[in-house]
Amino acid sequence: MKKNKIYFETNFWAAYEIGNPFEVIDAFFDYAHLDHYKQRLGEEFLYINRQDVYKKEYPGQVFVFYTALRSFLKACLCLQYKGKKWKVKQYSECKSVLHQASLTKEEYADPFMVFQTAFAEQSLDEFEFFLSEITHLSMSPYTIEFDTDLITPYIHLIKMLDASQLMRERGVEKIKKKALQRSESDDATLSS
Numbered sequence: 001m002k003k004n005k006i007y008f009e010t011n012f013w014a015a016y017e018i019g020n021p022f023e024v025i026d027a028f029f030d031y032a033h034l035d036h037y038k039q040r041l042g043e044e045f046l047y048i049n050r051q052d053v054y055k056k057e058y059p060g061q062v063f064v065f066y067t068a069l070r071s072f073l074k075a076c077l078c079l080q081y082k083g084k085k086w087k088v089k090q091y092s093e094c095k096s097v098l099h100q101a102s103l104t105k106e107e108y109a110d111p112f113m114v115f116q117t118a119f120a121e122q123s124l125d126e127f128e129f130f131l132s133e134i135t136h137l138s139m140s141p142y143t144i145e146f147d148t149d150l151i152t153p154y155i156h157l158i159k160m161l162d163a164s165q166l167m168r169e170r171g172v173e174k175i176k177k178k179a180l181q182r183s184e185s186d187d188a189t190l191s192s
Helices: 021-031 034-049 060-082 105-109 112-121 124-139 151-170 177-191
Strands: 086-088 172-174
Touching (some): 021 060, 034 151, 105 112, 105 151
């Protein structure tokens, strides 16, 4: 059976197509810093109930931001499956809650959990709808009534940004086969 390949569509903001989700994350944070993404996402979110248009002096920036986040979400979708074969290096006990950002202690220890939780609750299509909806609403000069939950995907997206940055800072390494086999046999024993 042939696997479906996900195209990250990074050529809109990175100027070339990237095929590896870890490389997409690196390019994403090379393109802009974590604080920039969180600030822009928060600003865009605040404009959904205003009659002002977000970035009306240069709306092209909103489109580029949208495409970068869309590529990021596709990379995160792939990363949820990488947690069984990869681990984050250099885990040290978190000394401050501020250092954890939006992550719980468990998510800070294993950032792959963030992606698994997010995509267990919301599909990629639902996240893409969320991005489209906040982009549309923030660019509209009218207040538009909406009946969809925009808070839950927003929170998951913030957590995925924090987890990705944490993974990038610490680095990832492939789990050795023996450790992976031992982990799978432990899982089989627990389920019996």
